[in-house]
Amino acid sequence: MSRGIFITATGTGIGKTVITAGLALALQDYGFDVGIMKPVQSGHEIDSPESDGMILKELVGITESIETVVTYSFPEPVAPQLAAEIAETEIDRMRILQHLEERKAKHDVVLVEGAGGLMVPIRNGYSVADLAKEIGWPLLIVANPLLGTVNHTVLTTLVARHMGLHPMGVILNGLRETDEDPSVAHNSRFIEQMAQVPVLGTVPWLGEAITSHTVRQVICQHVNMTELIKSIDY
Ligand SMILES: Nc1ncnc2c1ncn2[C@@H]1O[C@H](COP(=O)(O)OP(=O)(O)OP(=O)(O)O)[C@@H](O)[C@H]1O
Ligand SMILES: [Mg+2]
Structure with a gap:
């Protein structure tokens, strides 16, 4: 049986990639074989070290090719639909779902990082x-974590x-x-009162010190992993 989490955010640049990497490493500590997928990224070539896929691959220590993590990568730093339009192509949802099936076949848990927030085209x-x-x-x-986040x-x-x-849950x-x-x-x-969703933790700013070790450590220290694992063990 495959399980997974879809990671979104209230917007772009909020920390999905950092949290996804940290959760993957923390879940490994709990004995899970964790796969990672980024269906669509924009702003970078697929193998650019600054791309989400390469950051995830590097932090999580994935040795497989970047194509096992990223389905679509577009150079323009805009929303996926526009990035695809500029590249004169269209995103095929079936290709993403097929890619996910491959990941599910290989891992106990798959973490899928979305793009921007939920209403991104x-x-x-x-x-x-x-x-x-x-x-x-x-x-x-x-x-x-700051003023404005409740809304x-x-x-x-x-x-x-x-x-x-x-x-x-919310992190x-x-x-x-x-x-x-x-x-x-x-x-x-x-957030808990108004949205009826648990806040699983507050993760501190790491400054320049983002490494596999520090992201794993902050997630293990500041996120309620027991509750998070319960939510995927359905
Ligand atoms: N806890 C943290 N400590 C230090 N830096 C962080 C932290 N969280 C995020 N960052 C930095 O903030 C920036 C945005 O974070 P991140 O790339 O994880 O956001 P994102 O939600 O994945 O963005 P996108 O929508 O582009 O995928 C990155 O430079 C990242 O290194
Ligand atoms: Mg990201």
């Missing part, structure tokens, strides 16, 4: 949320449920010691 009215719905796995939402996170959760998705990412924001201590509570 992939092709002709088909969004990241539509892809997540077809995949059918629980949805993990990565969000900012963004609750909106994402509501849209997710409206689209038939199952939000399993707040990137809290800096220097952040002076009185909402920080309360945002998790309001």
Whole structure:
């Protein structure tokens, strides 16, 4: 039986890639064989060291080719549908789902990193949320820990449920010691009350020190892995 998590965020650049890598390493500590997939990335060639796929491959220590992680990669740094249009092509959802079947056959758990947030277009009215719905796995939402996050996170959760998705939890990412924001201590509570979704942890900002060791460590220290694993063990 294959299991997995679809990782989305309240927007682009919130920390999906960093959290996905950390979760993969933490889940390995719990004995899972973890696969990673990034169906569509834009802004880089597939083998660029700055691309999400290569960052995931590097941090998680994946030795297979980058094509086992990334289905589509477009050089333009725009949403997938537009990036595909500029490259004069279209994204074929069946190719993504076929790629996922290959990953599922090889691993106990597969983590799929979305692109941007849920309402990002992939092709002709088909969004990241539509892809997540077809995949059918629980949805993990990565969000900012600061003022404004309650609104963004609750909106994402509501849209997710409206689209038939199952939000399993929220991870707040990137809290800096220097952040002076009185909402920080309360945002998790309001998200849980308003969205009826557990906040599984708040991950600190690592600065330049992002390595396999540090991302694994912050996830193990700051994320409730027991509850996260329960949500995928359905
Ligand atoms: N906890 C953290 N500590 C330090 N840097 C972080 C942390 N989380 C994210 N970053 C940095 O912030 C930037 C955005 O993070 P990331 O690439 O994980 O976001 P994303 O949601 O995957 O973005 P995209 O929508 O482009 O896929 C990256 O440069 C990343 O290294
Ligand atoms: Mg990313």
